[in-house]
Amino acid sequence: MQGRVNREGGVHQGETRFALVLTAPGILVLLVTTTFPLAYLVWSSFQTINLAMPFLDGFAGVQNYVDMWYDARFWHALGLTGIYTVSSVTLQVAIGLGLALMVMQIPAGQWIFRIVAILPIVLAPVVVGLFWRTLMLAPNFGMIDFLVQWLGFEQINWLGAPTPALISVIVIHTWQWTPFAFLVFLASLASLPGDVYEAARIDRANALQRFWHITLPLLRPAIVIVIIMRAMISLHAFAAIFAATGGGPGTASEILNLYAFKTSFVELNFGYGSALAVALLVITMAVSGILFYVRTPRRREASA
Amino acid sequence: MSLHRRAATRRKVVLMAVAAALLLVWVFPLIWAVIVSFKSESDVLAYPPTVFFEPIGRNYEDALFGDFSILDSLATSAIVSVSTTVLTIVLAVPAAYAFARLKLPAKKSIGFYTLATQMVPPVGLVIPYFLILNKVSMLDTYTGMIIVYLTFSLPFAIWLMVSYMEDIPFEMEEAAFLDKATRWQTLWHIIIPQVRGGIAVTVIFVFLNAWNEFLFAVQLGGNTVRPVTVAMYNFVSVEQTLWAKLSAAALIAMLPVVIIGIAAQKQIVKGLTIGAVKGGGRR
Incomplete structure (x- = not known):
């Protein structure tokens, strides 16, 4: 960039003005549509805003945050968010990588896998949640309910009992998004250089050694970016859980995202709901900050 | 052997x-x-x-023309998704070009800003938007919904388009400058045709995300603006056991995205992997 400006000299006068004209509309719209509501959110997190009891509305100071600290339901939701995110991301990466490695070995049928994998990704999460709630998990109707009983196990109330409900929403999320990891890994595997494998084969490295010492390090950037992207989506997951369990039974599958939503739109306590949403924002930024930090030094190492 | x-x-x-x-x-x-x-x-x-x-x-007859017709919702989804996509592209493509290629003050901080806006949890936007739109009487309006949809489509589109803009060879622009083409002409006649593929990928992603959106739609919409995702959800909460009709309606509602998914499968995978392959550069 620098060299180019020097080289071209006069031609590039007015470049900055042109660049500003091009970016200003987009950035202005972003400021108005994202930053302003976000500032409003932070402001309302310091207010009492309760549409059910508007006569109490007013400045609340840090009261919402103090309440949060002593709110067992908040800590419960936070714990569930952690379980939900870590387990679903781990499953997506593990299954996606395994499947990609398998499919790489069968070159003839790859297109079928690619087509099938694209389908869950393009479906609306709310529809995925509804399909699973009815067609797969509903008692005395769903396919999985039927299979469980057919195999001789006791009937499980998948969405109506606490632990099965949490497992169900994790499975649903994993079902929908593992294909994403699979497709990214498949593309990365296809772009790996073949000659390193040849060299390894001559060195008589076995399959496990080849995977551990060659494939995995080469895939590392793809794995890290998939973890980052999927963690963000997991932290903000909403529609599929909302459609399948509504966060229930009770609060058994209520991750922080749903708690903030319900506090605002069911209990109409917008001040406290805002504070919960701010907490989720802070957690998101912290998690992404940590993940990016973990990633950066390795890159330098690799390029040095 | x-x-x-x-x-x-x-x-x-x-x-x-x-x-x-x-x-x-x-x-x-x-x-x-x-x-x-x-x-x-x-x-x-x-x-x-x-x-x-x-x-x-x-079931399909009922879902389209019967008591449970989702035709209106399909129209709503189409209006909202297409408007969002058009607006997003018009705003994002020039901005991405400037980010990728031109001298821009505070480029780093603006780039970080667009990235950071993607980290905002949707629930952190739906709460203030509900309060704001309620105040200005814009709940359940197309304008309100499209504005809200820009919050997730625009930062993503800028981010995706920058990666495509960075791939254009410098020689193309330089040749245009030597021909005394104005900057606007260069952008329109040289740059945009070069990134046509990238624009297609961006259009697909923005459209899919807008069509499938649920959280904003369910809380900021209503009887006037009720996209298919909300219609599906209402279907189950009201008609608990009409699951055959639900399946038919849901399959119709998902037909556009499934067709796009299969037809544009290559572009979608390209869009997904662009972050994995070269996302490191700017982040």
Whole structure:
């Protein structure tokens, strides 16, 4: 960039003005549509805003945050968010990588896998949640309910009992998004250089050694970016859980995202709901900050 | 040698069996939805589930033209998604060009800003938007909904387009400058044709995300603006057990995205992997 400006000299006068004209509309719209509501959110997190009891509305100071600290339901939701995110991301990466490695070995049928994998990704999460709630998990109707009983196990109330409900929403999320990891890994595997494998084969490295010492390090950037992207989506997951369990039974599958939503739109306590949403924002930024930090030094190492 | 080969064949068979089983896990819920959508209500409730039955088209008729018609919702989704996509592209493409190629003050901080806006949890936007739109009487309006949809489409589109802009060879612009083309001419005649593929990928992603959006739609919409995702959800909460009709309606609602998904499968994978392959550069 620098060299180019020097080289071209006069031609590039007015470049900055042109660049500003091009970016200003987009950035202005972003400021108005994202930053302003976000500032409003932070402001309302310091207010009492309760549409059910508007006569109490007013400045609340840090009261919402103090309440949060002593709110067992908040800590419960936070714990569930952690379980939900870590387990679903781990499953997506593990299954996606395994499947990609398998499919790489069968070159003839790859297109079928690619087509099938694209389908869950393009479906609306709310529809995925509804399909699973009815067609797969509903008692005395769903396919999985039927299979469980057919195999001789006791009937499980998948969405109506606490632990099965949490497992169900994790499975649903994993079902929908593992294909994403699979497709990214498949593309990365296809772009790996073949000659390193040849060299390894001559060195008589076995399959496990080849995977551990060659494939995995080469895939590392793809794995890290998939973890980052999927963690963000997991932290903000909403529609599929909302459609399948509504966060229930009770609060058994209520991750922080749903708690903030319900506090605002069911209990109409917008001040406290805002504070919960701010907490989720802070957690998101912290998690992404940590993940990016973990990633950066390795890159330098690799390029040095 | 033959022993080796036999072991290799056996390994391949096992591999294909496992892969096929996993394939079934992913495709089954969708196939089952298609089957159920052709069942009558009595066939649907048969337990254990029946595989052989008299297929009927009644559910699709009802979903389109009957009491449970989702035609209005389809129209709403189309209006909101197309408007969002057009606006996003118009705003994002020039901005991305400036980011990728031009001298821009505070480029780093603006770039970080667009990235950071993607980290805002949707629930952190739906709460203030509800309060704000309520105050200005814009709940349940198309304008309000499209504005809200820009919050997730625009930062993403800028981010994606920058990666495509960075791939254009510098020589193209330089040649244009030597021909005394103005900056606008260069952008319109040289740059945009070069990134046509990138624009297509961005259009697909923005459209898919807008079509599938649920959280904003369910809380900021209403009787006027009710996209198909919300119509689907209401269907289940109101008509608890009409699952054959739900399946038919849901399949119709998802038909546009499924068609796009299969037709543009290559572009979608490209869009997904662009972050994995070269996302490191700017982040």
